[in-house]
Amino acid sequence: MTSEITLFVNPAAGRGRGAHAAQPAARELRAAGFSVRTVIGEDAPDALSRARDALARGTGALIAVGGDGLVSLALQAVAGTPTPLGVVAVGTGNDFARSLGLPVRDPARAGRLAAAALKEGPAPAIDLGRAGERWFGTILASGFDSRVTDRGNRMRLPGGRFRYDLAMLAELAALHPIPYRISLDDGPVREVEATLVAVGNGPLYGGGMRMCAGARMDDGLLDVTVVARCDRRTLLRVFPRVYRGTHLDHPAVTTHQVRSITLEARRTTGYADGEPLGRLPLTARCVPEAVRVLGAVLP
Structure with missing residues (x-):
């Protein structure tokens, strides 16, 4: 060394x-x-x-x-x-x-x-996700949350987090389901209408939201959280539970564990670790033991 x-x-x-x-x-x-x-x-x-x-x-x-x-x-x-x-x-x-x-x-x-x-x-070595040429450590977001980020990034005012709070309100007003085509590992294409699909190497994104609460960073798998089509009232009821990870029990939410996933949806951007990946379709895969992290504590 x-x-x-x-x-x-x-x-x-x-x-x-x-x-x-x-x-x-x-x-x-x-x-x-x-x-x-x-x-x-x-x-x-x-x-x-x-x-x-x-x-x-x-x-x-x-x-x-x-x-x-x-x-x-x-x-x-x-x-x-x-x-x-x-x-x-x-x-x-x-x-x-x-x-x-x-x-x-x-x-x-x-x-x-x-x-x-x-x-x-x-x-300790941890897994990473990889989408195209980009590595990610936390969550790949698509759907409602990525559209909030899109809108927030386009806004010049106000500054800071308040910009994204306003963007979320605007996206709630325009809320509509997104038709996805999803392929899990080598399985068949699934066509679903969803509010969002999140792909987690780790459990957290957005400053403490446990969207993929069960994700482990050393199991060789990605955790997928799918929030199905829902109305504004349901989304507002479920949203606070994301900080505790208890939203995974809601009937509108389904989860999967995969080694790879392909997401297709029109006019939808993917963000990984908060950084833009580009428009879907995107394929993400888990790369086991891709990086060693000093002082990491793995549960």
């Missing part, structure tokens, strides 16, 4: 927390005897290129300092390589870190944990 560690930093994460979080994390790593190099890109493609350069030089670990968006970018660099990923979670949602029992908004503790894990030996 090389003693040089790379901090992969999003200075804008968590309304500026990313820039401040890098310092205490770096101090803890240096105190443990590691040299620390910081990578900050001008934009996402430049940051990813710099992260891959660090891996090519033989860095001992890539430690993402930011939120789920930066973790997603880091996964594109480290997945399928022997280089472990560390996470200093200081974003808004931090669903990847929460799913693995990692510290949230405590950069010094996250730095200490990463340093200890590097000294202890190989980090």
Whole structure:
């Protein structure tokens, strides 16, 4: 294990927390005897290129300092390589870190944990989802939730989370079922009308919503949650239960476990780890033990 560690930093994460979080994390790593190099890109493609350069030089670990968006970018660099990923979670949602029992908004503790894990030996390996060329760690969303994200991304005002709250209200007003064609593993095509279909490598997305509550990140399977056609009143009743994961018991919800899934639906975008994948159709598959994560706690 090389003693040089790379901090992969999003200075804008968590309304500026990313820039401040890098310092205490770096101090803890240096105190443990590691040299620390910081990578900050001008934009996402430049940051990813710099992260891959660090891996090519033989860095001992890539430690993402930011939120789920930066973790997603880091996964594109480290997945399928022997280089472990560390996470200093200081974003808004931090669903990847929460799913693995990692510290949230405590950069010094996250730095200490990463340093200890590097000294202890190989980090636990977790599965990742892969859709096309993109890796994802949490959930691939499609349907109502992805349309809320589409609308929110198009809105200039207001800023922050309130934009997506307004987008959700607008999508509720326009709610209609989406005709899907779904293929589970090598099975036949199923035609269903659904409100949304979520494909989970992990249980969480959207800042703590347990949409795929039963998903494990080390079982070699993706968990699929299908919310069937429902009216606004039903959706509003079910929605609060998503934070507890108890929505899976509702009659409108069905679940599946698969190694791969193909989703087809017109005018519907897929998002994975909150990042756009493009319009359906999309095929996602589980890749077992695709990345090692420092300090991960697997149930």
